[in-house]
Structure formats: C-alpha cells, structure tokens
Amino acid sequence: xxxxxxxxxxxxxxxxxxxxxxxxxxxxxxxxxxxxxxxxxxxxxxxxxxxxxxxxxxxxxxxxxxxxxxxxxxxxxxxxxxxxxxxxxxxxxxxxxxxxxxxxxxxxxxxxxxxxxxxxxxxxxxxxxxxxxxxxxxxxxxxxxxxxxxxxxxxxxxxxxxxxxxxxxxxxxxxxxxxxxxxxxxxxxxxxxxxxxxxxxxxxxxxxxxxxxxxxxxxxxxxxxxxxxxxxxxxxxxxxxxxxxxxxxxxxxxxxxxxxxxxxxxxxxxxxxxxxxxxxxxxxxxxxxxxxxxxxxxxxxxxxxxxxxxxxxxxxxxxxxxxxxxxxxxxxxxxxxxxxxxxxxxxxxxxxxxxxxxxxxxxxxxxxxxxxxxxxxxxxxxxxxxxxxxxxxxxxxxxxxxxxxxxxxxxxxxxxxxxxxxxxxx
Amino acid sequence: xxxxxxxxxxxxxxxxxxxxxxxxxxxxxxxxxxxxxxxxxxxxxxxxxxxxxxxxxxxxxxxxxxxxxxxxxxxxxxxxxxxxxxxxxxxxxxxxxxxxxxxxxxxxxxxxxxxxxxxxxxxxxxxxxxxxxxxxxxxxxxxxxxxxxxxxxxxxxxxxxxxxxxxxxxxxxxxxxxxxxxxxxxxxxxxxxxxxxxxxxxxxxxxxxxxxxxxxxxxxxxxxxxxxxxxxxxxxxxxxxxxxxxxxxxxxxxxxxxxxxxxxxxxxxxxxxxxxxxxxxxxxxxxxxxxxxxxxxxxxxxxxxxxxxxxxxxxxxxxxxxxxxxxxxxxxxxxxxxxxxxxxxxxxxx
Numbered sequence: 145x146x147x148x149x150x151x152x153x154x155x156x157x158x159x160x161x162x163x164x165x166x167x168x169x170x171x172x173x174x175x176x177x178x179x180x181x182x183x184x185x186x187x188x189x190x191x192x193x194x195x196x197x198x199x200x201x202x203x204x205x206x207x208x209x210x211x212x213x214x215x216x217x218x219x220x221x222x223x224x225x226x227x228x229x230x231x232x233x234x235x236x237x238x239x240x241x242x243x244x245x246x247x248x249x250x251x252x253x254x255x256x257x258x259x260x261x262x263x264x265x266x267x268x269x270x271x272x273x274x275x276x277x278x279x280x281x282x283x284x285x286x287x288x289x290x291x292x293x294x295x296x297x298x299x300x301x302x303x304x305x306x307x308x309x310x311x312x313x314x315x316x317x318x319x320x321x322x323x324x325x326x327x328x329x330x331x332x333x334x335x336x337x338x339x340x341x342x343x344x345x346x347x348x349x350x351x352x353x354x355x356x357x358x359x360x361x362x363x364x365x366x367x368x369x370x371x372x373x374x375x376x377x378x379x380x381x382x383x384x385x386x387x388x389x390x391x392x393x394x395x396x397x398x399x400x401x402x403x404x405x406x407x408x409x410x411x412x413x414x415x416x417x418x419x420x421x422x423x424x425x426x427x428x429x430x431x432x433x434x435x436x437x438x439x440x441x442x443x444x445x446x447x448x449x450x451x452x453x454x455x456x457x458x459x460x461x462x463x464x465x466x467x468x469x470x471x472x473x474x475x476x477x478x479x480x481x482x483x484x485x486x487x488x489x490x491x492x493x494x495x496x497x498x499x500x501x502x503x504x505x506x507x508x509x510x511x512x513x514x515x516x517x518x519x520x521x522x523x524x525x526x527x528x529x530x531x532x533x534x535x536x537x538x539x540x541x542x543x544x545x546x547x548x549x550x551x552x553x554x555x556x557x558x559x560x561x562x563x564x565x566x567x568x569x570x
Numbered sequence: 571x572x573x574x575x576x577x578x579x580x581x582x583x584x585x586x587x588x589x590x591x592x593x594x595x596x597x598x599x600x601x602x603x604x605x606x607x608x609x610x611x612x613x614x615x616x617x618x619x620x621x622x623x624x625x626x627x628x629x630x631x632x633x634x635x636x637x638x639x640x641x642x643x644x645x646x647x648x649x650x651x652x653x654x655x656x657x658x659x660x661x662x663x664x665x666x667x668x669x670x671x672x673x674x675x676x677x678x679x680x681x682x683x684x685x686x687x688x689x690x691x692x693x694x695x696x697x698x699x700x701x702x703x704x705x706x707x708x709x710x711x712x713x714x715x716x717x718x719x720x721x722x723x724x725x726x727x728x729x730x731x732x733x734x735x736x737x738x739x740x741x742x743x744x745x746x747x748x749x750x751x752x753x754x755x756x757x758x759x760x761x762x763x764x765x766x767x768x769x770x771x772x773x774x775x776x777x778x779x780x781x782x783x784x785x786x787x788x789x790x791x792x793x794x795x796x797x798x799x800x801x802x803x804x805x806x807x808x809x810x811x812x813x814x815x816x817x818x819x820x821x822x823x824x825x826x827x828x829x830x831x832x833x834x835x836x837x838x839x840x841x842x843x844x845x846x847x848x849x850x851x852x853x854x855x856x857x858x859x860x861x862x863x864x865x866x867x868x869x870x871x872x873x874x875x876x877x878x879x880x881x882x883x884x885x886x887x888x889x890x891x892x893x894x895x896x897x898x899x900x901x902x903x904x905x906x907x908x909x910x911x912x913x914x915x916x917x918x919x920x
Contacts, residue, residue, distance in 0.1 A: 146669040148757055156753035157746075159770040160716040162778055166791040176621035199743070199750045200662040207659035210652045249603045249732070256723040256739060265716055272719065272746050275726070275739050280651040283599035290598050293580045303583040306605040317605075317615040325606065326614035326622035 154196055158266035161189040178261035178329040183392045188263035191388060193270045194380045202273055206280070213284065213370045220363040221291045232424035232492035233359045234296070239489040240352075241289045241302035243312065243416055247320045248371075249282020250306075254324030254332050258381065261329035267381060274337075274378035281371050288367055301488040312415070312487055319412050323405055330385060334398060335405035338382020341375050342449065344409050347441040348417055349375060355421070358429040386453050395454060402450070403458040410465065411472075418473025419480065422503065423494030433506035435469045470507060474514045481521075493518070596648040601641060603732035607631075625797075630728050634869045635800025637862040640731035646850045654740050658747065665751060665840060672833040678755070678762045699896035700829045701763045706776060707891040708834070709756050709767055711818060712749045713777040717790040718814065719745035721806045728799035737851040738803075744844035748818075751837060782891050786814075786884030793877075804873035807852040808918060809911075813881040815845035816910045817888060821903050828897045849914055856918040871920050882908065 164172060169185050180188070197205075220226070226234075255274035262268045289302035305313040321327075324336040349372035356365035389398040414434075421434040432440070443466075447457055458465065481491045495503070495518045503510045524532040529540045538548060582593050585602045593601070606613035608631060612623040649657070672678070678696065696704070722742030729735040760768035777783050789810060796805045823838025859866045882904070889903040 146666055146754065147673050148754065153754050153757035153768075156712070156756055156768060156770075157750045159774075160713050160749075162713060162774055164791055165778070165784075166788040167795050171795045172791070176625055199658075199747045200666065203655045203658040203662050206655040210655060214652065246603060246605065252739065253727045253735070256727040256742070259723040259742065260720045260727065268716075268720060268723075269746060272723065272742055275723065276651065276654075276743055279736060279739060282603060283651050287595070287599050290583070293582070297580050300580060300584050303602070304585050307585060307602075314615065321606075321614040321616055326616050326620060326626075328622075 150196060150198055150201070154198065157198065158264075158269055160265035161186075173261055173263060176328060177257060178263060179331060180263060181330065181389060181394045181397045183263075183388065183394065185263070187392055188267075188388060191262075191264035191267045191384045193266055194383060195270075195377045197273060197377065202276075206276075209370050209373065210280070210284075213366050214287075216366040217288055217291065217363055225360065225363065226292060226295055229361055230359055230426045231490065232426060232494060233361060235489040235492050236420040236424040237361070237364050238289075238296065238298050238301065239312075239416060239420070239487070241285060241299065242305035242488055243316045243412070245282060245285035245289070245302040246306040247316060248278055248285060250278075250320060250325045251336065252276075252278035252282065254278075254327065254336055255378070257327075258329045258332055262333070262381075263330070267333075267384070270378065270381050274381065277374040277378050280374065284367060284371070288363065298488050305488065310486065310488065315412065315415075319408050322408065330389075331401055333381045333385035334389075334401040336382075337379045338386060339402050339405040340409050341379035342382060343406060343442060343446045344413050346372060346375050346379060347437075347445070348413065351417075351421075351437055351441070354431070355425055355429065358431070359426060383453075386455075390454055398453070399455050402455060403460070406446075406458055407460065407465070410468075414468070414473040415476050415480075419477050419491075422473065422506075423477050423499075424492045427499055427502060430502070434473060435506065438469055470509075471513065474503075474507070474510065478514065478517050493521075594648070596645075596650050596653075599650055600732055600736060604730065604735070607640075607730045626728070629797045630730060630799050633798045633800040635798075635803070635859065635866065637859050637866070639862075640729075640734065643731060643733045643855055643858045645733060645737045646854050647847055649736065649740055651736075654743075658743075661840065661843070662747075665837070668833070668836055668840075669754070673758065677831070677833050678758045696829070696831055697896060698763075700831060701759070701767075703825075703829070703891070703895040704759060705767055705772065706780070706782075706894070707822065707888065708752070709759075710773040710776040710780070710783060712752050712756075713773060714783075714786055714790055714814065715745055715749050715752070715818075717794065718742075718806065718811055719749070721790075721793055721802060724794075724797075725799065725803050725806060728802065730799070734855065737855075741807075741844075741848045741851075744848070747844065748841050751841075755834070755837070782887045785880075785887035789877075789880040789884045792880065800869065801873050803855075804870055805877045807848065808856070808870065808874055808915065808920075809877035810881045810884070812845075812849060812852075812914050813885050813907055813911050815842070815848075816907045817885050817903070819845055820910065821892065821899070821901075821906060824901075825892055825895055825899055828899060829895055849917075853914075853917045853919070856920065860919045867920050870918070874915065874920060881911075 163185075173180060173185075252275045255271045255278050258271035259268050259275055262271050286302050289296075289299035292299040306317055307313075323340060324332045327335060349368050353365050353369040353372065356362075356368060386398045386402075389395065417437075418434045421430065421432075421437060450457060477491075477494075480487060481493055484491045495515075500511065500515060500518075504515075523529055524537070529536050582589060583598070583602070586593060586597075606626070612618045612620075613626045613631070614620070614623050616623055647653075719742045722738050722745060726735045726738035726742065729738060756773075757768050760766070766772055777787060793802075793805050793810055796802045819838045819842040823835045823842075826832075826834035826838065856870060860870075885907045886904050889907075892898060892903045
C-alpha cells in the first residue's frame, strides 16, 4: 500500500478554492441553485467534512459492499424465502420500494447539484461521492424488486411509482422535489442531508434492517444495512453547512430550513414507517412501537443535534408534533385501509384481537379512538351488514336512494370554477 | 385483489413498454429514472413558477440539443454503479502497486550531491530542473481538473435521460480520481523537495495569477456558466476536456518520460483510460443525436466553434511551461493537442 497515511495528503485533495476573475460569483453560484444566504464567498472555504474518505478508499470499500449485497440477493433469489414472508411484511417492502427507490436515484441529482454548486471544494468532493452513493441506492433498490417481478407483479412500482399520479407517489414527489430534486445546494445540505438523512433515514434504516432480520427477510436486511453505511457518511454534509450559517449570523436560516423539512419528513415517515412498524410487521417480531422508536431515536437524538448547533427545537414541537405521535399514523392506517384500491401494496389491517391489545398497551386510549372505527368494519366482515357494500351500508343506515344527499346546486359551482391552476392564481 | 392483467407474469418494467428484447441488467437499473423530463406542465411537483422548474425548462427542455427520445442512448461501456466501482477498484489496486513500486525505489527523492548534470534527471530520479517544472506545471493541475469535475456534475444533473446522467457522473468521479493521485504525489514530492510544493498557495497562486494559467482559467470560468445543458455538454466533452486530457495525459506524460520520470508517465497513461471512456460515450451520444436529427450537427458545430478557440488558448498558455523543462519535447505541444482533438471530433459525427 502507498506509504503516506490519508491525513498526510488529504487536504491537498480539497483545497481547490479560488477567487473568480473572469465571471461573477453570482453567475457561478446563482441563488436559485446555491443560496449563499449572504455569507461572503471565502467564508465557505473552511467548510470541513467530519467524515474523510479518499477515492481509492471509496472504490475499494464500495466494491466489497456491493459484492456482498448482490451475493445475498443471488442466493435468496433462487430460494423460497420471499414466498414464505409474512404478507404484512411483504406489503411494507413493496410500499418502501415504490416510495424510496427512484427518489434515492433522484438524490444523486441533488448530490451532483451540491457537487457543482456547493461553495467549497471539500464539500463538492463529498457530494461527488454522494452522487455515486445515491446512484448505487437507486440501482440496488430497483435491481432487487426487479428480481421479484415474477413472484410479485407489484414490484413494478419500484420503478413506476414516481411516473404516476397515484396519491402516495404524488406526495413523495412533492416532498422530495421540495427537499432536494428542485432545491438549491445550500438548502439541500441542511434539508436533505441533515434533516432527512441524519434525522430520519439513518435511524429508519437501522430499525428496518433489524426488523427485516427478525422476520427472516435477509435480502432486504442486507440491502438496507449496506445502504445505511453510505448514508451515515454522506449525510454529514449538513453539519458543516449549518455550522457556517450559524457562525455567520444566519441561525435564522438554518432553523427555518430544519423546521420546514422536519415537519414534511415526519408526515411521510409516519405513513411509511408508522404503518410498517405498528400494523404490517408481524406482532411476534415487533420490538417497539413506532411512537417508542420516534421518541427514543428520532426525537432524542435529533434534539441533541439541534442543540449542539445552537438551534432550538422547531416551534411546533411540543404543541403539534409530539401529540401527533399518538394518533397521526393510526388515522393514516384507517384511511389507507379504507382506500386500499388506491395504493400499490396490500394494506394489512393488523387489528386482530391480540394486535389490538398490543396497540392499546402501546397507545393507551387507542381502542376508544380508533378501535371503534375498526368495529364498524368488523360488522361488514362479520355479515351484520348485507350486502357488505356501499349500497348495503346505506340501506343499513336507513337511507333510500331518494333520500341520500346530493350536491345542492347539481355541481353548478364546478362548471363556473377555473380548472387551470394558472388561471386560478391569476 | 390482484387483477387478471397483473397475474400475467410480467417480464420487465412496465415503463419499458412492449419490448421485444429482454432488457439487460444495465438497462433495468438505468432506463427511465428521470420521471421529470418533459413532464407536463413542469418538471417538478412544485409551483410552475418555482425557480428550479424555470431553470430546467429553460436550460434542459429549452435547449436546442433535443431529440424525440433520449432513452435509446446507451453508454458504450454499459456501466452500472456496481460495474464502475468494480472497474475502478481494480484500476486503483494497479495504481496503489505503481505508487508502491516508485515509493520503494525513491523516485521522488533528490539526486545525491555530486551527481553529474544536476539539472537533469538520473534514471528514475528527478533533478531540480524537473522539480521546478513539476512545481509550475504539475502541482497546480488540481484546480482546473476540479473545474472539469464540477462541470461534469452539472451535465449529469441536467441531462434528459438517466442513461446520460450516469455517464457524466462517472466522468466527474474520474476527475476526482485523477486529482487525488496528483495530490498524493504532490505530497510525496513535497516531502522530498520542500514543503512549499504542498502548500495551497503554491498551486492557487499559479492558478490565480500565473500568466500561463490565465487563458485556461478564463475558459473554465466561462464554462462554469454555460448553463444550457447541450452547450455545457459540448463545451466540456467535445472541446475543453478532450484538449485538457490530451495536454495532461498524453503530452505531460511524454514530458515526464523525456525527463526520466517514469512514475508520472505511467500515471498519465492510466488517466488516459478514463479519458478514453469519456470520449467513447461522448461520440456515442453525438452520433445518437445526429442520427435522429441531422440538423443537430450544425447546433453542436456552432458550440464547438465558440469553444474551440477558448480551449486552444488555454492549451497554448500551458504549452509555454512545457518548454521550460530540462528536456523539452521535440514535438510542438499545441499542434499535437490540436491534431488529436481534430481526430476526436471526426468521430463525433459533427
């Protein structure tokens, strides 16, 4: 091996910052692609990544990681492991692939935006590795479900979801475009790498990898834990960015970026991970509830990090966010189960008697708030409402066709309304 | 709940349509990942007036470099991420061994005093004259090469198909690879010949103020703001990068060889492998586009005409430094770069 230790030469790979002479700073780093928030150009040059890696180290490590993960996939692909997985767990991973696979690839555009429009060479290098990482995650998380197509046609959604107008895909697009695909480099470092990756996905991936192993999904477990090791590295672009903003008196900017994206991430996280942990994962394999996971991992760890930077917890934390831990994903679970034809996975109701007991224990009051709704569904399934259809339910309620409510003006308002968004704005 | 249509065994991604040939593993993890290209009404799920929607509409959808379908383009190397890291893992093992070999024999060390002809290199050992050339010509290279990395990433994020994006992203990573090996050897040289070689100021001063570097810096700073994706691709991959690659990988490699620096000669030969891969996909992409819309040859040619003189000036500036080496090249550096560049452009179908 070459004789010099990384520390002896590393700084020479990251000092390529210079003063422009032939074009203007605002032309090379236009605000829409790289909002400097008023910091002088040279202030960014001291940007210092906590995690150091060189190109040779990177390709050596990644080669080994990919070889390992693809080898597991090749073995599992020839086995009956997938067929034997619990149906609820299958739903969790099919949902995961649809929401996450292509967005991970899109994050490579966000990384290459930081690689071009990041304001220090060291940052641009880290983002170049990040660009490769996210390409890896997009490819690996499409390759695995592709292998499932013969067994599970819905695995197609790993590739297709973001191209559709399915509501969950639309929600994912809205969140991820806002967070990174259509965000400027500085905000992306704070919102994607610090808020989302450090705050949510790092921990989610650790949690999911453990759950996957418990339910016997070695394939998914290997995949997720391997991805997590990349995330742990490239997510560290946020920290030095926030430090510089704070040091230069722009704590307000950092705070606002974090507040904004923590809230939006929480809403998607509740949908994906909340349902997966509390309803889709087989009861015997549940280690902790989603709320416990959120409180112990996300809330505590993330709050500690906020405070390390001198940031405050988001303004909505105590009054809005914490109370939502008790109910928001339970409400989503009901809604998604009711509207199950509108999603690409098979929602698992997860409310058999022993599961209800577990939910009541983890969320005292669950039965009064949510159990009642599931009781109504029980009446359908138990045969009390005949036929078990919308018509049957309306008849059960005593509504005849002439009596059912209908729009008072026969939709006259819709005829008059502008359909075109731009016309509506104008 | 699975419908009858879904129960029919699906052979590939439905987004690929009714394909006759079974997609390769490369295609499975590369094709149709950019849901946002030409999406109606705007690329991203944000307000239509949002700055990034407008940016992509202007510089990607609005570029004159357009064909009906970019998804038919294929990287001639057909690289997936997994293939790329496997390839470069092997090549870096080779370079690690190369470094070992030359570190072991003391290549970078100063010649012993009393050696005849101290301005020139003893076999395998650089003389002070050559160290001066390295200081002025080799050490500052990481700055312009870093700009190539930046622009490569811009081309990648703006490209209309993931088939193109990935090529550009690998190319940018290759630039980082080259920079890091230069950085490593700069440190080795500094340990042997004086710490100033490894000081940022040594490289930055040359890059910011050295007269020989200014034409190239001017060109690269302008390339950074060529935001139309077609122009960025053309300026970088058809013009500036091929010229710089020939200057560094071929001409500087030859200069090193002529001055007894076998290590740097071999290192440059290795860099040329990455450059060749860049040229291959560049020629494949221009060929793909021109085959579909022959008039694009004119569009590309206009950009080449704009950027070629700028690239040539950059090369001419640095060519001067080649003449100060203890053993300069007999060949005219500028003319040779131009000749190689012409040959490359012939292969681009313009």
